Amino acid sequence: xxxxxxxxxxxxxxxxxxxxxxxxxxxxxxxxxxxxxxxxxxxxxxxxxxxxxxxxxxxxxxxxxxxxxxxxxxxxxxxxxxxxxxxxxxxxxxxxxxxxxxxxxxxxxxxxxxxxxxxxxxxxxxxxxxxxxxxxxxxxxxxxxxxxxxxxxxxxxxxxxxxxxxxxxxxxxxxxxxxxxxxxxxxxxxxxxxxxxxxx
Amino acid sequence: xxxxxxxxxxxxxxxxxxxxxxxxxxxxxxxxxxxxxxxxxxxxxxxxxxxxxxxxxxxxxxxxxxxxxxxxxxxxxxxxxxxxxxxxxxxxxxxxxxxxxxxxxxxxxxxxxxxxxxxxxxxxxxxxxxxxxxxxxxxxxxxxxxxxxxxxxxxxxxxxxxxxxxxxxxxxxxxxxxxxxxxxxxxxxxxxxxxxxxxxxxxxxxxxxxxxxxxxxxxxxxxxxxxxxxxxxxxxxxxxxxxxxxxxxxxxxxxxxxxxxxxxxxxxxxxxxxxxxxxxxxxxxxxxxxxxxxxxxxxxxxxxxxxxxxxxxxxxxxxxxxxxxxxxxxxxxxxxxxxxxxxxxxxxxxxxxxxxxxxxxxxxxxxxxxxxxxxxxxxxxxxxxxxxxxxxxxxxxxxxxxxxxxxxxxxxxxxxxxxxxxxxxxxx
Numbered sequence: 001x002x003x004x005x006x007x008x009x010x011x012x013x014x015x016x017x018x019x020x021x022x023x024x025x026x027x028x029x030x031x032x033x034x035x036x037x038x039x040x041x042x043x044x045x046x047x048x049x050x051x052x053x054x055x056x057x058x059x060x061x062x063x064x065x066x067x068x069x070x071x072x073x074x075x076x077x078x079x080x081x082x083x084x085x086x087x088x089x090x091x092x093x094x095x096x097x098x099x100x101x102x103x104x105x106x107x108x109x110x111x112x113x114x115x116x117x118x119x120x121x122x123x124x125x126x127x128x129x130x131x132x133x134x135x136x137x138x139x140x141x142x143x144x145x146x147x148x149x150x151x152x153x154x155x156x157x158x159x160x161x162x163x164x165x166x167x168x169x170x171x172x173x174x175x176x177x178x179x180x181x182x183x184x185x186x187x188x189x190x191x192x193x194x195x196x197x198x199x200x
Numbered sequence: 201x202x203x204x205x206x207x208x209x210x211x212x213x214x215x216x217x218x219x220x221x222x223x224x225x226x227x228x229x230x231x232x233x234x235x236x237x238x239x240x241x242x243x244x245x246x247x248x249x250x251x252x253x254x255x256x257x258x259x260x261x262x263x264x265x266x267x268x269x270x271x272x273x274x275x276x277x278x279x280x281x282x283x284x285x286x287x288x289x290x291x292x293x294x295x296x297x298x299x300x301x302x303x304x305x306x307x308x309x310x311x312x313x314x315x316x317x318x319x320x321x322x323x324x325x326x327x328x329x330x331x332x333x334x335x336x337x338x339x340x341x342x343x344x345x346x347x348x349x350x351x352x353x354x355x356x357x358x359x360x361x362x363x364x365x366x367x368x369x370x371x372x373x374x375x376x377x378x379x380x381x382x383x384x385x386x387x388x389x390x391x392x393x394x395x396x397x398x399x400x401x402x403x404x405x406x407x408x409x410x411x412x413x414x415x416x417x418x419x420x421x422x423x424x425x426x427x428x429x430x431x432x433x434x435x436x437x438x439x440x441x442x443x444x445x446x447x448x449x450x451x452x453x454x455x456x457x458x459x460x461x462x463x464x465x466x467x468x469x470x471x472x473x474x475x476x477x478x479x480x481x482x483x484x485x486x487x488x489x490x491x492x493x494x495x496x497x498x499x500x501x502x503x504x505x506x507x508x509x510x511x512x513x514x515x516x517x518x519x520x521x522x523x524x525x526x527x528x529x530x531x532x533x534x535x536x537x538x539x540x541x542x543x544x545x546x547x548x549x550x551x552x553x554x555x556x557x558x559x560x561x562x563x564x565x566x567x568x569x570x571x572x573x574x575x576x577x578x579x580x581x582x583x584x585x586x587x588x589x590x591x592x593x594x595x596x597x598x599x600x601x602x603x604x605x606x607x608x609x610x611x612x613x614x615x616x617x618x619x620x621x622x623x624x625x626x627x628x
Contacts, residue, residue, distance in 0.1 A: 058338035058346045061366065062627055064383060065433035067395045074397050075421045100510075138534050138548060138577065139402055139620070140447045141504065141511055143416075143423060144460060144467035144488040147444045151462075170422045171444050171462070175379070175400050 083197060091118055092127065092195035095153050096188065100137070102148035104156055108193075112153060115195065116160035123163065126199035129153050131171040132178070134187035139173055146171035153193035168198070235272035236358055238265060239301035239325075241284065243318070244308040253316045253340035254309045260347035264365045267387075268351075270358055270586065274301050290328075297325040305354070316340045320350065322357075332357060361540065361584035362625040369580075369589060369623050370394070370404040370413055370430075371600055375616025381415055383430060386582070386602070386623065388612025394430060403447050406624035407454040412474065413622075414438060414448035414457050425459055427474065430627055439472055439479050447491045450474070451518075452498040458482070460490035469503050469520075482520035493536040493545075494518070502526065502536040502545055513547055513560070526560060529567055533558075537579045546579035546588060557590050572609065583625035591619045 079087070092115045095108035104112070119125060131146030131153075150169035158164045178194075179186035240262050245254055266273045278299040285292050296304050307320035315337060322332040334353065338346050345366070352363030367386045372379050378398045384391035395401050399419040406413055414427045423446055425439035439445045443462025450457055454474065461470045461479060469492045472479040482501070483489040489505040495515075502515045513526040513533045527533040532550035539546065539559075549558040555575040559568050570576070574594035581588060582602075589602045592609070598617040601609040 055335040055337055056349065058336060058342050058349050060342060061345055062431040064392050064394070064430045064627065066393060067381070067397075067428045067430075067435050068433045069397075070419060070426075070435055070437070072420070074399060074419045077421070137511070137532075138491075140460065140490050141488065141534055143402075143444045143446045144462065144490050147462040147467060148488065151443075169443070172400075172418075175402075175418075 079196070079198065083200070086197050086200060092197065094195060095193045097149055097191040097193070099134070099187075099191065100145070102145060102152045104152055108153075109156065112156050113160060116157050116162050119157065119162045119166060122200075123166070124200065125197055126166055126168070128168040128170055128196045128198050130176075130194040130196060131169070131173075132176065132190050132192050132194055133174045134190040135174045135177065135182070136187070137174075139175070142173035143171050143175075144173075146173045149191075149193050235268075235270060237272050237274055237300050237302050238322075238354070239274045239279065239282075239296040239299075239304045240265065241279070241282075241296075241304070241306065243306070243320075246308060246310040249309040249311040250314075250316060250340045253311075253343040257309075257316070257318065257343040257347045260344045261351055264348060264351035264363075265354065268355055268363070268586070271355060274299060293323060293325055293328070301325055303331070311340070314339050314341075316343060316346065318346065318350075322354070355584070359584060359586075361586075364582050364584060364587070364625070366626045367583055367623060368410075368627050369600070369612075369621045370406060371613070371618050371622070372401055372404065372620045373613070373616050373618045375618075381413070381428070382618075383413075383627075384612070386612075388600075391613070394428065403620055404622045405448045405450055405457075406622050407450045407474070408452055408624075409454055410624040410627040412450070412454075414450065414459075416446045416448070425457070425472075427457070436476075438474075438476070439470070441470070441479060443467070449492050449494055449501075451494050452496055458492035458494060458501055460492065469501065482516070483523070489514075491535055493538050495538050496540055496542045502538060504534045504536065513545065526562075527567075530558070535578055537581055539581050540583065540585035546581065548577040548579065557588065578620055580621045580623050582623055589621040589623055591621065 093111045095104065095111050098105065129150045131148065131150030133142035133146050150171055154167045154169050157167060177190045179189040243258055262273050265271050281299055282295045293304055302325055304323040304325055305320055307318050310317045317337040319335050320333065321330050324331040334350065336346055336350055348365035351365045355363030364386050368383050369386055370381060370383045373382045379400045379402065380396065381394040381401045381404055382391055383394055397417060397419040399417055402416040404413050404415045411429065412427050413430055414425065416423050417426055423444050424437065425445040425448055427436050427438045438457060439459060439461060441461045441463060444460065444467055446460050448457050448459045456471050456473055458469055458471050460467050467488045467490055468481055468483040468485060469489050470479040470481050485505050485507045487506040489503055491504040493502045499518055500515050501518055502513060504511050505514050508525060511532050511534045512530065513536050514523055515526055516523040530549045533547050535548040537546045543562055545560045545562065547558055547560065548555050549569065551569060555577040556572065557570045557576050557579045572592060572594065574592055576590055576592045578591040579588050580590065587603055589600060591598050592601050598619050599611050600613045600618045600621050601611050603609055
């Protein structure tokens, strides 16, 4: 691209700068002399092909295809009927969080302590702790915040003696809210570590 | 347009090109005043030309050129004043100049069978010389594509940057009841569904050459990173680290994907080769680090971290060293989007209790908030860096908007909720 720095281009740039300065300084219509030449288009010719050289044959744009299914298929998150029932019985309660926080509040600790007691009595039960967020913050940030919440809950349960192997964690960020209105009454319901029994 | 402004625009155009070698160049900041004006009169047609295809090409070309920030077509009311004298092209060109045109694009069509051929020349009306000429051909069904190709060339001529007319925007839409990946043209037309997993798809990110689209999906349970070839439907797994795999972003050379991944409760920025391999951790924060954004030079990565107490923008060298904070005047800063010129970063900030788009100039540290009604987030630059796409809920549902040459937002989606735009110059 050495042609860009030829004297004509530089001359026009300088003239351009002068014109800009003149226009700014005087704020009135000043008919300035015209530039000597405007090498602009020629100087900016793409490196690979000189303008006017040869014919451009336009090919059709590539066709966009829907994505194939992944190997191994798509995993649905539905539980068998008996586990649905077990979860509905509500033996494990969720822990709730303050806005933008993953630290455990005192009420959350109490809830988790009760959950830990139940889990220690049922050591064959496997569960997943889902981290959820309200709709504020961006989707990506909330995925990370939900991840912190799920793990904060898991770490506390493990510290109370629950086997780490019983507990899986996942974050849904703001993607699976429990309540969908746009104020604190719903937001507070969504900021939670949610417990789902996945095996008895 | 008065003479001084016309010259101003031309001088700017020249200035832009002389600086095109650097990452930074003069940008037309007030497009309403400074557009280079091109006259695009009716093109001649030789026998054999398909009239419908020729008319479509010309109409598409004029529309494309008029939609850019740096080039504009002589308005119809001025064009009417020009008396074309076929026997005296020089006089005709002077007449175009008199109504404010700085350049004239003339052309003639020819055709045979289902082929359409266009020969065009761009006259510099100031010097009276031909500045550019091109012969372009294709089947008549490709008339619009031919127009887009030519318009792109003209924009590139004046700005050194790729034109937007074949560009596409990938995004996430819930219009089918689940969050899926979609892609549309830059003006919102021809929206197509890419994924049909009925799961949750998030954060599409293009490779610079438009060949790959990386994204996060819950299709196997937890959020994992995948990459898709939109022209083939081919799907590949990129990262299945435990926890969260999200916010992918391609390096400028297209070889590496930066993303956010969780490990034992901490979300950090990682990098992984597009061809596959072991992800490597870059950040070592005690909190959340996410939303990596590679600089156009490939030397730095901006990202969001709450290491300072609230989500703020940071930048580091691409190796993960030399972390420094960028935002100090925001209560919240997220979703860094590096402008193609490498000088500005657009991002999402909080003003009161609403999201707004802001830009940070990395040279002057000047921060500019772009106000708008409702919540405005997820800024995304056009490939030539003159237009911002973003998401706004000003009409109720979340929709994607792009700013027009005068800076006015134009809504380009309308069904369901549409978020997280990602813009690429051309799909390969």
